[in-house]
Structures are given as structure tokens and as C-alpha cells.
Amino acid sequence: MSETIPNYRIQGATGDWEVVIGLEVHAQITSKSKLFSGAATAFGAEPNSQVSLVDAAMPGMLPVPNRECIRQAVRTGLAIDAQINKWSRFDRKNYFYADLPQGYQISQLFHPIVGEGAIQISLDDKNPDDKTKTIGVERIHVEQDAGKLMHDQHPTMSYVDLNRSGVALMEIVSRPDMRSPAEAGAYLRKLRSILRYVGSCDGNMEEGSMRADVNVSVRKVGDELGTRTETKNVNSVRFVMATIEHEANRQVDVIEAGGKIVQETRLFDPDTGTTRSMRSKEDAHDYRYFPDPDLLPLVLEDDFVEECRASLPELPDAKRRRYETALGLTPYTAGVLTAEVETARWFEALLGETAKAAGKPDADVAKQASNWLVSEFFGALNKLGKGLETSPIQPAGAAELLALIANGTISGTIAKQVLEKMLASGDAAGAIVEREGLRQTSDTGAIDAAVDAVLTANPDKVEQYRGGKEALFGFFVGQTMKAMQGKANPQLINAALKQKLG
Amino acid sequence: MSELTELGVAAIRDGVSTGTFSAVEVAEAFNANVAAAATLNAFIVTTPDKALDAARAVDANRAAGKPLGKLGGVPIGMKDLFATAGVQTTAASHMLEGFIPPYESTVSGKLWAEGAGMLGKLNLDQFAMGSSNETSYFGNVISPWRRSDGGNAALAPGGSSGGSSTAVSARLCPAATGTDTGGSIRQPAAFTGISGIKPTYGRCSRWGIVAFASSLDQAGPMARDVTDCAIMLEAMSGFDPKDSTSLDLPVPAWEAGLNPDMRGKKVGVPVEYRMDGMDADVAASWEQGIAWLRDAGATIVEISLPHTKYALPAYYIIAPAEASSNLARYDGVRYGLRDLPDNAGLQDMYAATRAAGFGAEVKRRILIGTYVLSAGFYDAYYTQAQKVRTLISRDFARAFETVDVILAPTAPTAAFALGEKSADPLAMYLNDVFAVPASLAGLPAMSVPAGLNREGLPLGLQVIGRPFDEQGVLNAGLAIERRAGFTARPEKWW
Numbered sequence: 001m002s003e004t005i006p007n008y009r010i011q012g013a014t015g016d017w018e019v020v021i022g023l024e025v026h027a028q029i030t031s032k033s034k035l036f037s038g039a040a041t042a043f044g045a046e047p048n049s050q051v052s053l054v055d056a057a058m059p060g061m062l063p064v065p066n067r068e069c070i071r072q073a074v075r076t077g078l079a080i081d082a083q084i085n086k087w088s089r090f091d092r093k094n095y096f097y098a099d100l101p102q103g104y105q106i107s108q109l110f111h112p113i114v115g116e117g118a119i120q121i122s123l124d125d126k127n128p129d130d131k132t133k134t135i136g137v138e139r140i141h142v143e144q145d146a147g148k149l150m151h152d153q154h155p156t157m158s159y160v161d162l163n164r165s166g167v168a169l170m171e172i173v174s175r176p177d178m179r180s181p182a183e184a185g186a187y188l189r190k191l192r193s194i195l196r197y198v199g200s201c202d203g204n205m206e207e208g209s210m211r212a213d214v215n216v217s218v219r220k221v222g223d224e225l226g227t228r229t230e231t232k233n234v235n236s237v238r239f240v241m242a243t244i245e246h247e248a249n250r251q252v253d254v255i256e257a258g259g260k261i262v263q264e265t266r267l268f269d270p271d272t273g274t275t276r277s278m279r280s281k282e283d284a285h286d287y288r289y290f291p292d293p294d295l296l297p298l299v300l301e302d303d304f305v306e307e308c309r310a311s312l313p314e315l316p317d318a319k320r321r322r323y324e325t326a327l328g329l330t331p332y333t334a335g336v337l338t339a340e341v342e343t344a345r346w347f348e349a350l351l352g353e354t355a356k357a358a359g360k361p362d363a364d365v366a367k368q369a370s371n372w373l374v375s376e377f378f379g380a381l382n383k384l385g386k387g388l389e390t391s392p393i394q395p396a397g398a399a400e401l402l403a404l405i406a407n408g409t410i411s412g413t414i415a416k417q418v419l420e421k422m423l424a425s426g427d428a429a430g431a432i433v434e435r436e437g438l439r440q441t442s443d444t445g446a447i448d449a450a451v452d453a454v455l456t457a458n459p460d461k462v463e464q465y466r467g468g469k470e471a472l473f474g475f476f477v478g479q480t481m482k483a484m485q486g487k488a489n490p491q492l493i494n495a496a497l498k499q500k501l502g
Numbered sequence: 503m504s505e506l507t508e509l510g511v512a513a514i515r516d517g518v519s520t521g522t523f524s525a526v527e528v529a530e531a532f533n534a535n536v537a538a539a540a541t542l543n544a545f546i547v548t549t550p551d552k553a554l555d556a557a558r559a560v561d562a563n564r565a566a567g568k569p570l571g572k573l574g575g576v577p578i579g580m581k582d583l584f585a586t587a588g589v590q591t592t593a594a595s596h597m598l599e600g601f602i603p604p605y606e607s608t609v610s611g612k613l614w615a616e617g618a619g620m621l622g623k624l625n626l627d628q629f630a631m632g633s634s635n636e637t638s639y640f641g642n643v644i645s646p647w648r649r650s651d652g653g654n655a656a657l658a659p660g661g662s663s664g665g666s667s668t669a670v671s672a673r674l675c676p677a678a679t680g681t682d683t684g685g686s687i688r689q690p691a692a693f694t695g696i697s698g699i700k701p702t703y704g705r706c707s708r709w710g711i712v713a714f715a716s717s718l719d720q721a722g723p724m725a726r727d728v729t730d731c732a733i734m735l736e737a738m739s740g741f742d743p744k745d746s747t748s749l750d751l752p753v754p755a756w757e758a759g760l761n762p763d764m765r766g767k768k769v770g771v772p773v774e775y776r777m778d779g780m781d782a783d784v785a786a787s788w789e790q791g792i793a794w795l796r797d798a799g800a801t802i803v804e805i806s807l808p809h810t811k812y813a814l815p816a817y818y819i820i821a822p823a824e825a826s827s828n829l830a831r832y833d834g835v836r837y838g839l840r841d842l843p844d845n846a847g848l849q850d851m852y853a854a855t856r857a858a859g860f861g862a863e864v865k866r867r868i869l870i871g872t873y874v875l876s877a878g879f880y881d882a883y884y885t886q887a888q889k890v891r892t893l894i895s896r897d898f899a900r901a902f903e904t905v906d907v908i909l910a911p912t913a914p915t916a917a918f919a920l921g922e923k924s925a926d927p928l929a930m931y932l933n934d935v936f937a938v939p940a941s942l943a944g945l946p947a948m949s950v951p952a953g954l955n956r957e958g959l960p961l962g963l964q965v966i967g968r969p970f971d972e973q974g975v976l977n978a979g980l981a982i983e984r985r986a987g988f989t990a991r992p993e994k995w996w
Binding site for chain 1: 835
């Protein structure tokens with residue numbers, strides 16, 4: 001049933017090279033307070049306004065795990081069918097930096113809370129069940145984020161903002177299962193989609209609440225794994241793909257020129273689309289990991305895990321398949337509507353309202369609603385530079401418009417105009433139709449008169465039509481509709497024309 | 503009024519409660535003793551006004567017929583490892599000199615809530631690392647005790663709670679807080695002829711106590727006798743949601759449960775603690791302790807704690823490992839000392855700050871700890887030490903299947919002279935040999951005075967109990983106390 005993904009190869013001077021990619025994604029856990037303190041976590045707050053005594057590592061302060069952060073990590077693990085480790089433990093990763101008040105990050109090296117799981121990706125938007133691949137997730141662990149240095153506040157000193165210090169992160173570590181930039185992009189988008197469905201991370205890469213460390217190596221097909229480099233903190237899907245593209249080609253060039261890849265940490269420069277060395281393995285830190293003696297092992301009760309499981313929403317793949325089977329949508333439309341949880345939510349609200357207005361089951365109006373959403377509404381919003389989250393129209397308002405089409409009050413053509421006016425004014429569809437007199441007319445007298453006028457004005461074309469040039473029928477429809485300012489019921493125009501021409 | 507300073511915790515509490523004397527009179531008397539004892543260097547800062555304010559509040563409550571608290575009117579000394587809001591908290595380090603926390607440690611807060619007042623912040627070994635108080639940045643505490651040989655050698659008050667032991671022993675306060683990581687309550691108590699108990703790990707919240715080694719640090723009281731320790735411990739203990747390692751158990755009424763009758767109890771005497779070349783006076787005092795407990799009705803059982811000899815090496819891996827990480831926060835960035843040489847970068851600031859802010863012993867332990875956690879050595883040191891720790895806990899668990907408490911000396915010698923061991927860290931570490939095993943196992947353990955050695959210096963006996971059985975420890979301690987009749991005290995020379 002499912003096709004495999006085509007091979008991605010880099011053509012080198014010595015032959016084809018395969019690229020091996022693994023991603024470590026840092027996802028900020030959605031939670032009102034930090035991993036080990038009660039301080040708030042809102043984005044964009046005044047520097048150092050969300051810092052507790054614990055976050056500032058004052059003498060004698062102790063971490064206490066935040067239950068909500070643990071819950072979100074477990075829910076995320078369950079959402080990717082991962083093993084949940086009922087016994088996990090926090091470790092200290094020791095290093096000195098000004099944005100790290102404790103002098104160590106509390107993380108989970110030895111015993112992560114989530115073990116082996118998997119994420120299914122697809123490279124075919126038209127049919128998401130085709131060209132699929134399963135990407136292994138080795139583990140998810142929770143850890144503290146660091147603060148932020150500000151270098152532009154003082155001529156000779158750097159300032160530290162500790163608002164982010166201690167915020168909870170999930171580190172989601174994939175297996176080195178990806179083989180192309182496209183696969184890595186699909187994995188990241190799918191992961192972000194799942195996180196947003198679950199509600200454990202807002203996936204907002206621009207604000208830094210999701211970022212990826214990109215591990216890349218190259219090898220001749222069938223060879224052992226090559227030496228990898230790790231490009232840190234890449235903060236968009238596009239940049240991750242560019243990192244892989246550049247890094248893989250760079251590595252092939254180095255090897256083919258007789259050089260060796262050194263295991264090192266690199267940085268991606270978005271301005272040039274290239275990576276550069278940050279530090280090599282030789283001067284890598286010795287983090288002196290050891291179990292955090294301030295914290296007891298984290299033991300999860302079965303009930304807690306079950307509560308987490310029960311709280312999971314329908315996830316994107318399941319939802320997409322349900323849209324296909326229960327609502328009869330095409331795989332493509334179902335894929336578009338379920339890729340982002342906000343889209344699915346919007347669609348389901350629209351579907352509910354539309355079905356209610358029509359007094360029909362969801363499945364009967366699903367096609368109309370989904371087609372309108374995908375082919376009309378997204379385009380119109382896009383033109384305004386808006387998305388669903390900033391849309392001036394809510395699902396109930398859109399349902400009103402769809403109902404007007406469905407019950408013949410307006411035609412599809414008029415509906416486009418009404419939509420534009422709704423977006424511009426924020427007014428309701430019905431009000432716009434009444435105010436602007438856009439109601440579709442089924443007045444057969446007026447339609448007949450208009451048809452007669454069109455036929456009278458175009459005797460030559462009537463002649464040609466009757467002579468067999470049937471394509472001209474559309475011309476007569478168009479002329480009649482134009483004469484009636486688009487408001488005539490198209491079925492009635494068709495009928496009148498057929499009768500008078502026939 | 504000087505006789506008020508002869509009173510202990512229970513007597514002061516009862517006297518204030520019955521109106522025999524006022525809390526202010528008590529505070530004034532102790533304030534005067536503190537002021538007159540600057541030579542002993544027991545306090546880093548004194549807070550006579552705090553003591554008086556608390557006393558006035560207690561007197562006012564009494565006048566108003568309100569409850570006075572478990573420690574109403576009792577002024578105490580606070581080890582300068584406990585954060586005290588608005589009062590300098592240094593851990594006896596240059597690093598935190600001048601640091602005034604905006605928060606109060608859980609334990610000190612509980613004591614104030616029970617009506618205690620603060621006479622001052624007590625000196626200690628820097629970051630609680632030491633057994634003689636010689637590592638304090640603010641100069642060593644001098645024990646009030648002197649040898650009976652007529653010499654005036656200044657003696658160590660023990661460590662790290664040496665300010666606490668000296669202050670209680672010299673009648674500068676009726677009780678003090680201590681902390682015990684590897685004997686820091688028990689050894690100084692033994693050196694100065696007072697009582698001190700380290701409860702089960704987790705009984706007292708660690709929140710607001712400057713951390714040395716998190717898995718071992720435990721607060722506890724030091725006082726003149728077992729009853730006073732019980733009263734203090736009741737006020738200091740209790741579950742604290744701010745400390746993940748805090749025990750979520752009710753606090754027993756230890757004072758009310760005190761009972762020196764040891765009939766039906768079994769007392770274990772570990773053969774491994776009988777070491778070659780043991781100090782004869784210490785060995786004799788241990789024998790005396792055995793006889794006293796037998797006299798109190800206990801059955802004496804010889805037990806084996808086979809991994810005892812590995813306890814000290816394991817301790818000196820685990821404690822420095824944790825310390826090396828716990829002390830990383832003192833980096834000059836946010837509070838405390840900052841040494842910023844000209845044109846210094848971040849790394850230079852760290853180096854200069856930590857070089858200037860930490861004393862030699864603290865640096866030694868940070869280096870040891872960093873080494874044992876480093877890549878390639880972790881398994882050989884830290885992992886092995888943790889295994890040893892498990893074996894030591896198991897030794898105790900096995901022993902406690904047959905015995906109720908264990909009796910041992912607190913320290914291998916009586917107090918030594920200042921300077922005598924400071925050049926030899928290993929000799930210094932050996933002083934903790936009897937104290938460390940109970941710390942590694944997280945067990946409640948206390949030291950009570952047993953008598954004087956031939957030099958006229960106090961010796962302590964140590965009682966180790968099952969987890970959570972502070973009552974059993976206190977009761978055995980009380981049985982010893984009743985029979986020892988220890989009334990010796992240092993002659994005032996300061």
C-alpha cells in the first residue's frame with residue numbers, strides 16, 4: 001500500500017553518498033511555572049521579572065519537581081507510543097556559564113522519563129499514507145533551560161536575564177533514521193504537530209520554544225556510519241533542512257579532498273546558509289554528570305500514567321484517517337485539515353455549525369465545508385497575510401456563509417464577494433447579503449427577460465449554437481449572469497436557456 | 503541574674519511560662535555572656551536585639567494569656583549555615599561575607615515560630631568542611647575547655663559546628679543549632695561535653711541551609727542535655743514541601759516520650775569499631791557506657807558492621823563530589839564576592855572570585871570532588887563509593903534486625919589542640935571515623951557526654967538508632983546521661 005521514500009544522494013566525485021541525520025529537539029514544556037520552582041514562564045516579560053530564589057540559585061535553595069511538567073512529558077511520550085519509565089532520575093550536568101546560576105543543569109542522562117518511541121512521517125502530501133517512514137525516537141528527558149545573556153546593554157559588560165532559567169524543556173532525541181533534508185523537515189513538522197495536539201509545547205520556533213540540534217554524517221551506501229557533527233540550536237524547519245544540505249555537502253567535499261571529519265559542535269548562520277565550527281571534541285566540556293542529590297528518583301504511579309493517557313486528544317494521524325473514512329474527505333484534504341491542531345479545531349467547529357444549520361449529519365456537509373475551507377478560505381486569509389489564529393471570521397460566521405450557499409440564498413460566485421466583505425468589515429454574511437442586495441434571484445420572469453435580451457443581442461452566436469457550436473452555451477450563461485449582476489440562480493438560467501435555444 | 507545562664511532549655515521554657523522570670527531577663531543574661539566571650543570567637547555576628555525582640559514578644563504573649571510556643575523565651579545560637587532573613591549569612595566564608603539573605607531557612611523559621619530568639623550567628627568550619635573549626639574565614643573558635651595539665655593550649659571545639667559546641671558549653675546559649683554531614687554535630691558535642699543529635703536524614707528541612715553535601719546534610723540541635731535536645735528537635739523537625747528529600751511523617755512528641763528504662767532493649771556493640779591502637783580512655787569510656795546501659799536493663803549484643811572500614815573513604819568521595827557541584831553557584835555573578843580583575847573575561851572572573859572566596863580546605867574538597875566525578879574516573883570512584891554506601895546501609899539494617907540501638911564512641915580521641923592536625927588533612931579526616939557510617943546510612947545518631955579523660959577533657963558516647971527512631975536514640979542517651987552524672991564544665995578563663 002505504501003510506497004517507499006526515494007533515495008536522496010549527494011553526487012560526489014567518487015560516487016554517491018548517503019546522508020545520516022539524527023535530531024535532538026528541545027521543546028519548551030507548556031506550563032505556568034518552571035520545572036523546579038514556582039516562577040512564571042510567560043514569554044517576553046521584563047528581564048529578571050520571573051525569577052525565584054531557586055532559579056537564581058541562592059544559597060540553600062532546593063528544587064522541587066513541578067507535577068504539570070512531568071505530566072506533559074509523559075503525555076508526549078504516550079503520544080509517540082513510547083515506553084514510559086515508571087522510575088527515572090534527575091542528574092546534574094556541571095559546567096560554568098553566566099546564564100547557568102546553579103553551575104549545573106538538572107537533566108536526565110542516565111534514566112530518562114520516556115524511552116523508545118516512534119514517529120511516522122510521510123513525504124507525499126497528496127496521499128499521506130504513501131511514502132511513509134518510521135523515525136525512531138530514542139528517548140525523551142526533561143531538563144532545565146538556561147537564562148540568557150544580553151550583550152547590548154552596556155559598553156563593557158554583559159547582562160544576564162534569568163527569566164528563562166529553570167524553564168522546563170523536553171529533549172526529544174531521534175534515532176539516526178533520517179536520510180534527507182526533506183525527511184528531517186517532515187519529522188520536525190510532524191513532531192511539532194504532535195506536540196501542539198498534545199498541548200505539551202507550543203512549537204513556536206521563532207520564540208525559541210522549540211529548537212533542534214542537528215547531527216549529520218555521510219557515508220558511502222552500505223558503509224559504516226561516518227563521523228558526525230552536531231549543529232546546535234537551529235530554530236526553524238527551513239534552517240534545519242539548510243543545515244543538513246550544507247553540512248552533508250561540506251562533509252563530502254572534505255572527505256573527497258582527502259580530509260577527515262572531526263567530531264565537533266557547529267553553528268548555523270542563517271545569513272549565509274552555512275555552518276561553522278564552534279568547538280571540537282578535544283575542548284568539549286567534561287560535564288561530570290551525577291545523580292542530583294537534592295532530588296529523589298521520580299516514581300510514576302500507574303494511575304498517573306493512565307490519567308495522562310486518558311487525557312490525550314485524538315492525534316493527527318488518527319484524525320486524518322477518521323476524516324477520510326467517516327467524513328469521506330480525500331487524503332489530501334484530510335491531511336491539510338489535520339496537520340495543525342488549530343486547523344482541525346477550526347474545521348470541526350465549522351463542520352458542527354454547518355451540520356446544525358443544515359439539519360444534516362456531519363458526513364453530509366463535510367465535503368462542502370472542507371472544500372470551502374481549503375480552496376476558498378485559506379486563500380482569502382492568505383491574501384490578507386493572516387492565518388486561522390488571527391482570522392477576523394470565526395467558525396460560526398463561516399457556517400452562516402456556507403448555509404447561505406447551501407440553501408440557495410447566494411451563488412458560489414457571490415459567496416466569494418461576501419467572504420471578502422466579511423474579512424474586510426467583520427460583518428456577518430447574512431447582513432452583508434441583505435445590505436448589498438446580493439440575494440440570489442429565482443424570479444423566473446426576470447431571468448426569462450434577461451435570457452431573451454441576451455439572445456436578441458447576439459443573433460449571430462445563437463445561429464452558431466444552433467449550428468452545433470454547443471460550447472457557446474457557457475457564453476450565454478455568463479452574459480445572462482452578468483446582466484443580472486451575478487445574482488441569478490444558475491440552475492434557472494440553464495433551464496431557461498435550454499428551453500429557449502432548444 | 504547570671505544564674506539564669508545556668509539554666510537549660512526546659513528550665514527556661516518552664517520558668518518563663520510560670521513567670522518565675524521574664525523572657526527579657528533571660529535574653530539579657532545570655533546577651534551579656536555572649537558579649538563577654540568574644541575571646542572564644544564563637545559568634546560571627548551577635549544579634550542581641552533579635553534576642554530581646556523575641557523575648558519581649560514572648561513576655562507580651564504571656565501577659566496576654568496567649569500560647570508561648572515550645573521554646574517560648576529560650577534564646578539560642580544559630581549556626582551561620584542557616585539563612586536568616588536580614589542577618590548576614592556567611593557559611594564562615596569570605597565568599598559570602600556580607601551576604602544578607604532575603605529569606606529565612608525552614609528550620610530557623612520554625613524555631614522563631616516556637617518562641618525562640620536569636621543571640622547571633624555561630625562560627626563554623628567554612629562551608630561546614632572541617633573537624634576543628636580551623637577552616638573558618640573568620641578565625642577559629644576556641645574551645646572553653648583546657649587540659650588539666652596546667653598548660654594553656656588552645657583546644658579545638660570540634661567541627662564543623664564548633665561555634666555551637668563552644669557557645670553551649672561556655673553557657674553563651676542554652677542550645678544551638680548544628681548541622682551534621684559526617685559528624686559535624688556529634689564530634690563537637692563530644693569535644694565540649696554537651697549533647698547533640700543528628701536526626702534521620704529528611705527529618706529537618708534542608709531548605710535555606712547552605713548546602714555542603716546534599717545527600718548527607720542534616721540539621722539537628724546541640725544542648726546541655728538529652729531532654730533539651732528532644733525539645734529543640736521537636737521544634738526543628740517536620741515535613742517541608744520545599745525540600746524534596748524531606749520526610750513526610752508526623753513529628754513524634756519526643757520530650758513526652760523520654761524514658762531511660764532500657765529493659766527489654768538490645769544494644770549492639772560493633773566489633774569493627776574496636777580499632778587497633780584505640781585511645782585507652784576512649785576504650786574505657788565505651789566499656790563504661792556498655793555497663794551503664796546494662797545497668798539500665800538493656801541486653802548487650804556484639805554485632806558486626808563489616809564494611810565499616812570503607813565508610814571514611816566512601817564519605818570522602820561522595821561528600822566532596824556533591825560539594826564540588828553544590829558550590830559551583832558561588833561564581834561572582836549574582837551575589838557574594840566578585841573579584842573582577844582589570845580586563846577580565848568571564849573565566850577570569852570565575853577564577854579570581856573562587857580563588858579569593860574559598861579557603862584551602864574548601865578548595866581541596868572541590869578539587870577532590872571534581873576529580874572523582876570526571877570522565878574516566880567516575881565509575882572507579884563515585885560509583886564504587888555509592889555501592890559502598892549501600893553496603894554500609896545494609897550492614898546497619900541487618901544489625902537492627904537484632905538490636906534496637908548501637909553504642910559506640912563518638913570520636914577516636916578527645917579534643918586536640920588547635921594547629922595539631924591542621925597540616926595533615928588525613929589525620930583530621932580520621933577524627934570522623936565513628937561518625938561517618940551513620941551519616942552515610944542516614945540514621946539518627948547522638949552524642950552524649952560520658953566523662954572526662956585523664957587530661958580532664960570530655961569524651962562522648964554515640965548512640966545510633968533505626969531510621970525514624972529518634973526516640974530510641976534519645977532514650978538510650980538519657981539512660982547514659984542519668985548514670986554518667988556528667989557535671990564537669992570548663993572553668994571560665996575568657
